[in-house]
Amino acid sequence: MSALLYSTKVTAIGGRAGTIKSDDGLLDLPLALPKALGGKGGATNPEQLFAAGYAACFENAVIHVTRAAVEKVKDDDIIVVATVGMQPNGAGGFALTVALDVTITGLNQEAAEEVVAKAHAVCPYSNAVKGNIDVAITVATN
Numbered sequence: 294m295s296a297l298l299y300s301t302k303v304t305a306i307g308g309r310a311g312t313i314k315s316d317d318g319l320l321d322l323p324l325a326l327p328k329a330l331g332g333k334g335g336a337t338n339p340e341q342l343f344a345a346g347y348a349a350c351f352e353n354a355v356i357h358v359t360r361a362a363v364e365k366v367k368d369d370d371i372i373v374v375a376t377v378g379m380q381p382n383g384a385g386g387f388a389l390t391v392a393l394d395v396t397i398t399g400l401n402q403e404a405a406e407e408v409v410a411k412a413h414a415v416c417p418y419s420n421a422v423k424g425n426i427d428v429a430i431t432v433a434t435n
Contacts, residue, residue: 309338330379340377343389347418348375351393354416358408366408370398370435391428398435405434 302316309326310333324339326332352373359366378390397405409432413419419428 313342340379340389344375344377347377347391347393348373350418351375351395351412351416354412354419355395355397355408357415358411362404362408364400364404366397366399372396389422389426391422391426393428393430394433395430396433396435400434402432402434406432 303313303320304316305311305313305324307324309324312321312323314321323336325334325336327338327340328334352371355371355373356366356368359371372395374394376390376392376394379387380390382388395405395409397408400408409430413428413430422428
């Protein structure tokens with residue numbers, strides 16, 4: 294295994310109705326169970342945080358892949374929308390669902406799909422969930 298490039302630490306207290314705080318203090322948020330799951334809502338939740346992290350990381354993987362491509366794509370020409378859901382897993386627990394909607398301006402459909410496939414292969418989040426969560430990916434161009 295290669296040398297560690299980055300590490301962060303976040304402490305959760307109180308579960309889904311508690312708080313989260315990173316060791317550097319940049320992340321310091323209350324959590325709430327979503328209304329859809331019978332909670333009060335009004336604060337972020339783990340699924341939103343996962344969706345935000347996956348969307349940003351995947352977009353950066355697309356940027357990374359396009360840096361080596363002949364057709365350059367500007368960072369702002371890439372939009373990734375991550376949808377994360379939760380469902381029963383049939384064994385008394387729960388499973389996550391993930392859908393990534395990727396839009397790239399300035400590439401044709403074939404080139405955009407090739408870039409996104411390469412990004413899916415290098416994205417740390419995609420690699421982390423591989424074999425555990427089916428990630429549905431749609432690609433569009435402008």
